[in-house]
Amino acid sequence: xRISVIGTGYLGAVHAACMTxxxxxxxxxxxxxxxxxxxxxxxxxxxxxxxxxxxxxxxATGRLRFTSSAEEAVRGAKVHFIxxxxxxxxxxxxxxxxxxxxxxxxxxxxxxxxxxIVGKSTVPVGTAQRLADRLNRDGSRLELAWNPExxxxxxxxxxxxxxxxxxxxxxxxxxxxxxxxxxxxxxxxGTPYITxxxxxxxxxxxxxxxxxxxxxSFINAMAEVCEVANADVVTLSEALGYDxxxxxxxxxxxxxxxxxxxxxxxRAFSARAGELGASDALTFLRxxxxxxMRRRDKVVTVAGTLLGGNFLGKNIAVLGAAFKPNSDDxxxxxxLNVAAAMHLKGASVRVHDPKAIPNxxxxxxxxxxxxxxxxxxxxxxxxxxxxxxxxxxxxDPRLFLSLVREPRMLDARNAVDYDFWSEAGWQVYxxxxxxxxx
Ligand SMILES: NC(=O)c1ccc[n+]([C@@H]2O[C@H](COP(=O)([O-])OP(=O)(O)OC[C@H]3O[C@@H](n4cnc5c(N)ncnc54)[C@H](O)[C@@H]3O)[C@@H](O)[C@H]2O)c1
Numbered sequence: 091x092r093i094s095v096i097g098t099g100y101l102g103a104v105h106a107a108c109m110t111x112x113x114x115x116x117x118x119x120x121x122x123x124x125x126x127x128x129x130x131x132x133x134x135x136x137x138x139x140x141x142x143x144x145x146x147x148x149x150a151t152g153r154l155r156f157t158s159s160a161e162e163a164v165r166g167a168k169v170h171f172i173x174x175x176x177x178x179x180x181x182x183x184x185x186x187x188x189x190x191x192x193x194x195x196x197x198x199x200x201x202x203x204x205x206x207i208v209g210k211s212t213v214p215v216g217t218a219q220r221l222a223d224r225l226n227r228d229g230s231r232l233e234l235a236w237n238p239e240x241x242x243x244x245x246x247x248x249x250x251x252x253x254x255x256x257x258x259x260x261x262x263x264x265x266x267x268x269x270x271x272x273x274x275x276x277x278x279x280g281t282p283y284i285t286x287x288x289x290x291x292x293x294x295x296x297x298x299x300x301x302x303x304x305x306x307s308f309i310n311a312m313a314e315v316c317e318v319a320n321a322d323v324v325t326l327s328e329a330l331g332y333d334x335x336x337x338x339x340x341x342x343x344x345x346x347x348x349x350x351x352x353x354x355x356x357r358a359f360s361a362r363a364g365e366l367g368a369s370d371a372l373t374f375l376r377x378x379x380x381x382x383m384r385r386r387d388k389v390v391t392v393a394g395t396l397l398g399g400n401f402l403g404k405n406i407a408v409l410g411a412a413f414k415p416n417s418d419d420x421x422x423x424x425x426l427n428v429a430a431a432m433h434l435k436g437a438s439v440r441v442h443d444p445k446a447i448p449n450x451x452x453x454x455x456x457x458x459x460x461x462x463x464x465x466x467x468x469x470x471x472x473x474x475x476x477x478x479x480x481x482x483x484x485x486d487p488r489l490f491l492s493l494v495r496e497p498r499m500l501d502a503r504n505a506v507d508y509d510f511w512s513e514a515g516w517q518v519y520x521x522x523x524x525x526x527x528x
Contacts, residue, residue: 094167102173110148119163137418183357214362218288238295244416256283259291305340307381313343313522323522346382348413350421401437410477411443411450425476442466478503487514
């Protein structure tokens, strides 16, 4: 089947390349011509494990192309996936939908045959119906469906080709049939699929992200209690996780969630519920957000205490800039947020990350970046482990003793072996593992 993918960022580029694995002929379109050039050359504009190889092999088959020409992408395609961004609006919690609106309008204007527009972007409930109504009103020959995407950065290729489930929000059997044709191979593999209305499909995505955010903030709220009760949140989450009704995943206390999805999605969901007259139902999401943001403040406060109450003249290494390991995405990154806050308080902050330094530098040009871990840590008064890359878990604290000015480690991700570091002579503080100086 001939498919167009509109918007080739983290989601769209991966989706476009993966669709060729299902046997389709795909043209990816983006308004960012630098991204299009890079993808066309087989060079991923972002770091995503496995994506480079999938992109290269998809281009080699001749079934994948990228273009900045809307006509080239849209004409002749039967299915058009909308994968453009839905960032938080400036000055509001609501989602900014102007990219989605523009992308759908562009496809409607340019398409030269019947077909299906399939939204994959994460949108507030009601968006798909509004867009479908607009297409109908304009007498478009295109139909609209919503097929939310659940891939995780760092595991994007695997998640896109082997999802836990597929969700099809449709208004006709024809739309359902088209989507089943697109995903035939994945459905044949035994992946469950759920066909539903547009609103439910949109809600599945934001409800899933809200649940995950809630789990993370729940354990971080427990960490706050552990910090005052002199208890250990790592042991607490291990013990909770054995309960099959609770489960261990997304129950790691630390610096909280960030990135281009969870924070803006829960805010937009709350804002939308308010517009629909159901704000009471989601007031808890505001608390989830607050708990999450408080972890960032907590790390800065603890760092100040560990440094004797003064950041001025202190050297701090921040290990990690990406919002999570195995990604170079720094959107709303807790690590960078903490690094910038300590820099503003007068510390000299050096940031290391295995993949995200170019993106981090663009966002926070005034911070100092190091490409080697030991360069970041040399002569420091404090190391803050802010993103749990494997590289940091395997640091030998004995070897780093002679490198630093003061052997202090603030483990904001509960990533290192606390006892090993303490026995090696370090003052270690890990979030949620008891009171400071206990
Ligand atoms: N990144 C993820 O892990 C992920 C997972 C699931 C869902 N989502 C959702 O997918 C959507 C896209 O997220 P992303 O992370 O890929 O964002 P992104 O910012 O990486 O990519 C969006 C792309 O859309 C392009 N674009 C904007 N307007 C356009 C237009 N009119 N025509 C063509 N291209 C246009 C931009 O240039 C950009 O390359 C969001 O709604 C997000 O919430 C993202």
